[in-house]
Amino acid sequence: xxxxxxxxxxxxxPCYLAEVEExxxxxxxxxxxxxxxxxxxxxxxxEFLWAGKQVESHRKTILCKILEKKMExxxxxxxxxVPHKTAVNLKEPGSYIFIRTCLKPSFFDLPLAxxxxxxxxxxxxxxxxxxxxxxxxxxxxQNVVYLRYPYYNGIFGLKQLKKTFNSNCLVILGGIAxxxxxxxxxxxxxxxxxxxxxxxxxxPFFIKKYIADDVKIYKKNLSNREGEKFLQDIxxxxxxxxxxxxxxxxxxxxxxxxxxxxxxxxxxxxxxNNRLCCGEGICGSCEITIKGQRLRTCKEQFNVDDDYx
Amino acid sequence: xxxxxxxxxxxxxxxxxxxARKTDAEVILIEKSDVLLGCGLASGITKNNxxxxxxxxxxxxxxxxLLEIIDNVTIHKNVNFPxxxxxxxxxxxxxxxxxxxxxxxMDVDLHMQCRVQDVISKNKKSINGIILSDETVIxxxxxxxxxxxxxxxxxxxxxxxxCSTCILGCPSFGPRTSISARAGIKDxxxxxxxxxxxxxxxxxELIKKSLNQHLRARLEKKGVLIxxxxxxxVNMDHLDIKACxxxxxxxxxxxxxxxxxxxxxxxxxxxxxxxxxxKIQGLERAMHACPQRSDANSIRFLSRAPRNNALKVSxxxxxxxxxxxxxxxxxxxxxxxxxxxxxxxxxNFAKGEKLLKIPESLSIGDIIAYENECVRxxxxxxxxxxxxxIYFQRMEKNGLYTTDKDKIRNRTEKVLKDxxx
Ligand SMILES: Cc1cc2nc3c(=O)[nH]c(=O)nc-3n(C[C@H](O)[C@H](O)[C@H](O)COP(=O)(O)OP(=O)(O)OC[C@H]3O[C@@H](n4cnc5c(N)ncnc54)[C@H](O)[C@@H]3O)c2cc1C
Ligand code: FES
Numbered sequence: 001x002x003x004x005x006x007x008x009x010x011x012x013x014p015c016y017l018a019e020v021e022e023x024x025x026x027x028x029x030x031x032x033x034x035x036x037x038x039x040x041x042x043x044x045x046x047e048f049l050w051a052g053k054q055v056e057s058h059r060k061t062i063l064c065k066i067l068e069k070k071m072e073x074x075x076x077x078x079x080x081x082v083p084h085k086t087a088v089n090l091k092e093p094g095s096y097i098f099i100r101t102c103l104k105p106s107f108f109d110l111p112l113a114x115x116x117x118x119x120x121x122x123x124x125x126x127x128x129x130x131x132x133x134x135x136x137x138x139x140x141x142q143n144v145v146y147l148r149y150p151y152y153n154g155i156f157g158l159k160q161l162k163k164t165f166n167s168n169c170l171v172i173l174g175g176i177a178x179x180x181x182x183x184x185x186x187x188x189x190x191x192x193x194x195x196x197x198x199x200x201x202x203x204p205f206f207i208k209k210y211i212a213d214d215v216k217i218y219k220k221n222l223s224n225r226e227g228e229k230f231l232q233d234i235x236x237x238x239x240x241x242x243x244x245x246x247x248x249x250x251x252x253x254x255x256x257x258x259x260x261x262x263x264x265x266x267x268x269x270x271x272x273n274n275r276l277c278c279g280e281g282i283c284g285s286c287e288i289t290i291k292g293q294r295l296r297t298c299k300e301q302f303n304v305d306d307d308y309x
Numbered sequence: 310x311x312x313x314x315x316x317x318x319x320x321x322x323x324x325x326x327x328x329a330r331k332t333d334a335e336v337i338l339i340e341k342s343d344v345l346l347g348c349g350l351a352s353g354i355t356k357n358n359x360x361x362x363x364x365x366x367x368x369x370x371x372x373x374x375l376l377e378i379i380d381n382v383t384i385h386k387n388v389n390f391p392x393x394x395x396x397x398x399x400x401x402x403x404x405x406x407x408x409x410x411x412x413x414x415m416d417v418d419l420h421m422q423c424r425v426q427d428v429i430s431k432n433k434k435s436i437n438g439i440i441l442s443d444e445t446v447i448x449x450x451x452x453x454x455x456x457x458x459x460x461x462x463x464x465x466x467x468x469x470x471x472c473s474t475c476i477l478g479c480p481s482f483g484p485r486t487s488i489s490a491r492a493g494i495k496d497x498x499x500x501x502x503x504x505x506x507x508x509x510x511x512x513x514e515l516i517k518k519s520l521n522q523h524l525r526a527r528l529e530k531k532g533v534l535i536x537x538x539x540x541x542x543v544n545m546d547h548l549d550i551k552a553c554x555x556x557x558x559x560x561x562x563x564x565x566x567x568x569x570x571x572x573x574x575x576x577x578x579x580x581x582x583x584x585x586x587x588k589i590q591g592l593e594r595a596m597h598a599c600p601q602r603s604d605a606n607s608i609r610f611l612s613r614a615p616r617n618n619a620l621k622v623s624x625x626x627x628x629x630x631x632x633x634x635x636x637x638x639x640x641x642x643x644x645x646x647x648x649x650x651x652x653x654x655x656x657n658f659a660k661g662e663k664l665l666k667i668p669e670s671l672s673i674g675d676i677i678a679y680e681n682e683c684v685r686x687x688x689x690x691x692x693x694x695x696x697x698x699i700y701f702q703r704m705e706k707n708g709l710y711t712t713d714k715d716k717i718r719n720r721t722e723k724v725l726k727d728x729x730x
Contacts, residue, residue: 035463043462
């Protein structure tokens with residue numbers, strides 16, 4: 001199974017993993033004897049040597065202004081001022097940032113999907129489900145926060161997404177992960193796809209106002225028999241060929257199970273629901289194992305269609 | 310219909326394609342760059358020493374197409390230079406379009422600028438298909454790994470002096486990929502001393518027009534020039550780092566040997582710093598053609614597949630290998646010979662017939678068997694070519710080397726009679 005590091009050949013490559021022979025992309029920077037790369041357009045080994053065998057640039061934490069702060073039920077919606085280049089960079093499906101209150105140390109950092117990025121007025125919008133220590137701390141009355149960005153691996157199967165044109169797409173969203181669906185839907189619309197949006201009713205539909213008017217929206221409880229039946233009808237009646245599941249693990253599992261039992265062939269993409277801590281492939285909290293291969297999901301992309309069981 | 314998928318369009322891959330297309334099989338040849346011949350574009354010497362014998366054997370076995378093209382683009386015949394006799398010098402750059410035409414005429418399905426990135430192997434015992442870097446999947450019944458052993462960039466950097474922008478163009482077309490390794494079979498890595506892996510390509514090219522007129526005229530007339538190197542610049546170390554041990558003789562250390570291969574001039578040094586080069590009379594304005602760096606060259610021999618003498622990769626049912634991928638072989642004739650056998654056996658395999666092992670009474674069978682034996686014993690340092698080094702010594706010792714065409718024909722015909730009744 002070939003996996004790809006989302007940061008390969010980017011401004012942030014080679015990263016600290018190269019320094020410790022743990023690069024996710026280059027075999028030579030992973031302690032192997034020979035080069036065996038999958039080529040992302042540059043030779044990381046070359047870049048690393050020219051940089052003097054050390055990291056040249058890494059992501060920094062920056063103080064950002066909160067432009068707007070809203071509570072809706074248990075959800076905190078923040079509009080944050082960012083530099084222009086950042087707004088441009090984050091306007092990609094799968095983008096996420098790390099955020100923390102300016103009053104607390106770095107281990108309060110928490111990852112949030114970028115829901116919207118506006119590169120004309122230079123702001124981004126994120127949504128926080130207030131749950132535990134990190135999120136609660138964010139509620140404190142401050143008008144600035146610390147941000148660390150840009151991170152990109154919030155969605156698995158980004159390659160599939162980029163290849164999807166003029167297709168019938170089913171976007172299934174539920175829970176807090178629905179935030180990741182907004183820019184994904186924008187991308188699908190940009191690529192002239194036909195979209196069916198299926199919302200899991202068991203959670204507030206907080207992204208509603210960010211979704212274009214002409215997207216067909218269905219709301220169902222997806223965790224019961226009836227929901228399953230409904231999903232099945234949609235698949236076949238709309239002849240779906242691309243599916244995104246932005247929802248909790250349980251929701252993803254149910255849908256994947258259904259697809260499998262019907263042997264339904266579709267390009268699959270999933271929200272990254274793993275626990276991220278550093279976002280840099282260092283701490284290991286995001287690691288999962290697929291087919292015996294360990295993946296640091298904060299950075300690594302894999303092909304969901306054939307690799308996810 | 311049988312579908313053969315060949316990865317790599319160097320001499321080996323082209324030779325496999327020609328051989329396999331002589332049956333009614335569908336043959337797909339995939340090459341990552343925009344031209345065929347791979348490292349072979351920097352070649353130009355053939356029929357030197359035992360290569361003469363091997364070429365004739367191959368002709369009598371019926372694989373004439375590529376050899377005839379080489380004959381067509383030969384500029385100098387029967388040239389001698391230190392340690393090498395009756396060499397022919399040809400221009401591989403003019404051969405490329407001809408080979409492409411030949412392959413097209415034979416209905417080989419050419420996929421240029423397509424890089425194989427991964428393989429699909431459901432049961433880990435055979436290959437079902439390959440995946441290109443644009444994610445296209447190509448399925449097949451039998452596969453041939455002819456991806457060579459040069460580069461990619463990371464290796465040239467780690468074991469050489471960095472990417473020298475050689476003929477393979479990794480930065481533009483992407484790196485070489487070991488197909489067998491992707492399918493889970495570990496490559497055998499060649500070494501040049503205890504620590505260093507691989508070896509430098511042993512020659513580079515100068516732009517012919519950059520030689521002074523007088524020198525150029527002499528070169529074009531004789532085919533060869535031997536220019537003494539100023540004492541202070543003699544560097545015998547170069548002899549050890551070269552891939553081509555047949556050119557590892559002291560004469561090649563003390564002299565600059567230039568050969569006329571048509572478009573460019575072949576210089577028998579892995580690299581030669583341009584300032585030093587220009588100290589030599591007649592080369593005051595010399596310019597390098599390929600690689601474009603005067604102080605580096607590509608690193609080769611880091612990717613040999615374990616295989617049997619029918620050139621089937623060990624551990625996989627339907628993968629064959631050819632060229633440098635199939636052994637620590639140097640040279641175009643060596644690539645064509647192994648390409649021929651891999652193509653032939655790929656078809657035999659698909660038809661469920663017995664795989665051919667060329668008997669050791671022919672040099673082309675002997676080199677395949679002997680190299681395998683040495684590598685199995687753990688020798689990863691020697692290179693094998695009909696044209697020199699330890700293998701040519703063996704040819705001479707065992708009476709395999711001859712330029713007597715009748716003798717070669719007789720022994721080849723005997724083999725044909727025994728093996729292909
Ligand atoms: C500078 C130089 C001078 C030489 N001079 C001579 C000479 O005078 N006489 C002589 O006989 N020999 C010479 N040789 C040696 C000879 O060229 C080689 O031994 C021979 O060409 C090897 O052929 P090959 O087909 O095995 O490999 P290669 O020529 O390396 O071919 C491999 C091909 O596979 C392609 N490829 C690799 N990975 C992929 C992938 N993933 N997908 C698709 N395609 C891929 C490559 O682009 C390449 O075209 C020379 C070599 C060099 C470098
Ligand atoms: S989040 Fe730390 S390794 Fe992935």
